[in-house]
Amino acid sequence: MDEAAIASDSAREKEEEIMTSVVVVIGAGLIGQAIARRVGSGQRVLLADVRQANADAAAQVLADAGFDTCTAVVDASSRESVQALVEIATGLGEVTGVIHAAGVSASQASIEQILNVDLYGTALVLEEFGRVIAAGGSAVVISSQSGHRLPALSLEEDRALATTPAGELLGLPMLQADRLSDGLHAYQVSKRANVLRVKAEAVRWGERGARVNAISPGIIITPLARDELNGVNGAGYRRMIELAPAGRAGTPDEIGAVGELLMTARGAFITGSDILIDGGSTASFFYGPLSEHAPTPKDGK
Numbered sequence: 001m002d003e004a005a006i007a008s009d010s011a012r013e014k015e016e017e018i019m020t021s022v023v024v025v026i027g028a029g030l031i032g033q034a035i036a037r038r039v040g041s042g043q044r045v046l047l048a049d050v051r052q053a054n055a056d057a058a059a060q061v062l063a064d065a066g067f068d069t070c071t072a073v074v075d076a077s078s079r080e081s082v083q084a085l086v087e088i089a090t091g092l093g094e095v096t097g098v099i100h101a102a103g104v105s106a107s108q109a110s111i112e113q114i115l116n117v118d119l120y121g122t123a124l125v126l127e128e129f130g131r132v133i134a135a136g137g138s139a140v141v142i143s144s145q146s147g148h149r150l151p152a153l154s155l156e157e158d159r160a161l162a163t164t165p166a167g168e169l170l171g172l173p174m175l176q177a178d179r180l181s182d183g184l185h186a187y188q189v190s191k192r193a194n195v196l197r198v199k200a201e202a203v204r205w206g207e208r209g210a211r212v213n214a215i216s217p218g219i220i221i222t223p224l225a226r227d228e229l230n231g232v233n234g235a236g237y238r239r240m241i242e243l244a245p246a247g248r249a250g251t252p253d254e255i256g257a258v259g260e261l262l263m264t265a266r267g268a269f270i271t272g273s274d275i276l277i278d279g280g281s282t283a284s285f286f287y288g289p290l291s292e293h294a295p296t297p298k299d300g301k
Contacts, residue, residue, distance in 0.1 A: 025047045047071050099263075137210040145281060
């Protein structure tokens with residue numbers, strides 16, 4: 001083989017290496033995995049979690065199913081950690097997909113942890129990956145039905161949550177301890193902020209030819225949900241499931257199907273949006289038997 005042919009092969013190999021597509025999953029739980037299964041074929045799937053063991057376990061499951069996987073540790077509440085993850089991802093190839101599924105629950109975390117991870121962390125991920133997302137790329141943020149149950153905020157509060165630079169978010173007056181009644185309130189505000197943030201970031205991501213959307217799941221059966229169902233608040237969760245129109249909890253695969261729509265060409269005209277997928281639980285919360293205005297059963301009826 002002559003030198004010209006060798007040089008051509010070398011250039012081709014470098015081009016192929018550069019053009020490797022990377023899907024980043026932040027929060028390597030069942031929902032993140034379910035979406036990755038639908039959008040990660042033929043791409044490098046980078047699974048990142050705050051615990052290396054979680055990332056490794058998810059990577060092994062996907063690798064056994066034929067996916068090209070690798071792992072990283074990330075703390076979504078640390079800019080330095082998120083930036084390090086961006087460096088790892090871009091070192092692997094073009095970032096064409098981001099699945100942000102990391103978070104803490106209202107009943108198992110403090111107000112400070114909820115705000116740092118669920119609110120600030122999401123803003124960080126969108127801000128940092130928005131600098132490198134490839135043209136044609138897309139992202140999904142996993143929010144929650146809880147954000148839909150918070151009473152309406154003012155236009156000024158909406159704009160502040162949507163557009164305040166990530167580094168200044170936690171300093172907003174509405175996020176101070178004296179303005180948040182408990183962990184659930186902090187969680188609801190954080191999840192509302194996720195949806196607002198996605199709406200605002202869609203404009204910036206659009207300048208790079210990329211899209212970003214949110215999914216707000218209801219109760220989805222995962223190990224964490226099972227813990228909740230068997231915990232001190234289990235009765236409330238079971239009642240929420242029983243009195244929802246669907247009459248059951250959801251599965252990670254059902255969230256995965258929506259994630260596939262939002263992240264692929266099928267959803268090419270969808271950006272800055274949020275899809276509530278909760279079996280009608282929120283509808284029941286406002287207008288059905290879960291509502292505080294629902295009639296009280298009488299005489300056993």
